[in-house]
Amino acid sequence: MYFDLNYVIEQVGKEKGIPKEIIVETLEEAVLSAAKKKFGNHLDLEARYNPEVGEIEIFRFKTVVEDVEDSDMEISMEDAKEQDPECMIGDSIGIKMDTSTLGRIAAQAAKQVIMQKVRNAESDVIYNEFKDKKGELVTGVIQRVEKNHYVVNLGKTEAILSFKEVLPNETFKRRDRVKGYILDVEKTQRGCTILLSRTHPGFLAKLFELEVPEIQEGIIRIVGAAREPGERAKISVSSQDPSIDPIGACVGVKGSRVQAVVQELKGEKIDIIPWSKDAAKFVCNALAPARVSKVYINEDEHSMEIVVHDDQLSLAIGKKGQNVRLASRLTGWKTDIKSEAEVEKTSRKVIDELVERLQINEILARILFDEYLRDVRDVIRLTPEELNKITSISVEDCARMIGRAKTVMEEMELAEKEQQAEAEEQQAETPEPVEQVREESLSG
Numbered sequence: 067m068y069f070d071l072n073y074v075i076e077q078v079g080k081e082k083g084i085p086k087e088i089i090v091e092t093l094e095e096a097v098l099s100a101a102k103k104k105f106g107n108h109l110d111l112e113a114r115y116n117p118e119v120g121e122i123e124i125f126r127f128k129t130v131v132e133d134v135e136d137s138d139m140e141i142s143m144e145d146a147k148e149q150d151p152e153c154m155i156g157d158s159i160g161i162k163m164d165t166s167t168l169g170r171i172a173a174q175a176a177k178q179v180i181m182q183k184v185r186n187a188e189s190d191v192i193y194n195e196f197k198d199k200k201g202e203l204v205t206g207v208i209q210r211v212e213k214n215h216y217v218v219n220l221g222k223t224e225a226i227l228s229f230k231e232v233l234p235n236e237t238f239k240r241r242d243r244v245k246g247y248i249l250d251v252e253k254t255q256r257g258c259t260i261l262l263s264r265t266h267p268g269f270l271a272k273l274f275e276l277e278v279p280e281i282q283e284g285i286i287r288i289v290g291a292a293r294e295p296g297e298r299a300k301i302s303v304s305s306q307d308p309s310i311d312p313i314g315a316c317v318g319v320k321g322s323r324v325q326a327v328v329q330e331l332k333g334e335k336i337d338i339i340p341w342s343k344d345a346a347k348f349v350c351n352a353l354a355p356a357r358v359s360k361v362y363i364n365e366d367e368h369s370m371e372i373v374v375h376d377d378q379l380s381l382a383i384g385k386k387g388q389n390v391r392l393a394s395r396l397t398g399w400k401t402d403i404k405s406e407a408e409v410e411k412t413s414r415k416v417i418d419e420l421v422e423r424l425q426i427n428e429i430l431a432r433i434l435f436d437e438y439l440r441d442v443r444d445v446i447r448l449t450p451e452e453l454n455k456i457t458s459i460s461v462e463d464c465a466r467m468i469g470r471a472k473t474v475m476e477e478m479e480l481a482e483k484e485q486q487a488e489a490e491e492q493q494a495e496t497p498e499p500v501e502q503v504r505e506e507s508l509s510g
């Protein structure tokens with residue numbers, strides 16, 4: 067090679083963002099591969115980049131011997147002295163070869179290796195740059211529309227925006243500018259693939275971060291977000307500074323900030339919810355605009371039974387269950403919405419059963435009901451001391467209540483066994499149906 071590679075290496079490094087060392091290593095491998103195809107794989111060849119002359123040099127190594135038996139791998143002392151006057155028997159001498167004889171086929175092979183290596187190196191650079199940007203917001207230009215996705219030009223590389231990750235009834239055409247949330251960065255054999263989304267809850271959070279300086283400064287924190295893309299969303303926020311209202315900051319003057327987000331989301335309705343350490347209060351906030359009357363918490367199942375006024379039931383549930391569904395996703399609690407009339411109807415039956423079975427008064431039975439102790443099995447699982455903390459009655463009375471619950475439980479199990487035995491006995495006595503065979507006369 068008689069042309070200066072220094073300029074080429076420098077330009078490729080700048081354009082592709084690839085380190086010089088990787089480009090040099092790639093060139094050495096490519097030229098070495100071409101040389102072996104030309105001169106033979108059995109030879110001991112080595113490629114070295116010479117920056118002084120801007121050339122990849124090929125050296126053929128031979129071992130210095132007294133009597134040459136294999137001319138491909140050995141060299142006589144006399145010939146070796148011409149290369150290195152100080153060489154000795156057993157030394158390995160590198161002889162520079164003429165690379166101008168590599169030929170067109172070898173040069174083409176070298177070109178393919180170089181292109182592949184550069185693509186791989188370029189892919190690694192892009193992956194390393196974007197792998198830490200997962201979950202961030204980027205802006206690009208629609209370059210082309212494929213069968214099931216958009217190809218977005220991000221400048222240095224392209225990203226994929228699937229049709230499934232855009233808002234309902236949202237379409238883009240070539241050269242449209244579009245914002246996207248980096249959903250994932252994948253490294254494949256074909257290169258680096260960046261996946262974008264406009265439906266992910268993180269996209270909503272990042273849009274607010276873009277519009278609200280207090281979020282960028284860390285004064286206001288986005289705790290969580292839940293969306294049904296294109297229709298409705300809920301986002302919970304908290305303030306590190308008691309003097310700053312997180313909801314007011316996110317809404318902005320005359321709603322300017324939230325409207326900017328709504329406009330980007332094509333009219334998606336957004337509820338901004340104040341976050342609270344109190345799980346019950348947080349769930350109540352999340353169910354806004356509905357007003358909650360009571361909350362029954364079941365820690366074991368991580369669920370809540372929400373009681374609302376009869377006229378608030380449809381508001382709390384929302385259109386096709388949307389409001390309660392989003393509130394559940396936002397808070398992480400399973401929520402069951404019931405009206406006061408419905409709860410009173412079901413609670414009346416449970417409370418009456420507790421009064422009868424445990425032989426306690428209605429007030430105590432209602433306390434048990436409110437604490438999700440609605441069956442004798444729930445009472446049996448507690449110790450007298452634990453039941454005492456819930457009911458505030460004496461430990462002795464709690465022990466008697468648990469003993470009564472165990473007795474009722476045994477009676478119920480005995481009754482179930484008797485019913486099962488009776489059913490099995492009746493089944494055994496029932497005669498099996500006799501198959502009736504209809505005889506048909508055969509003619510002929």
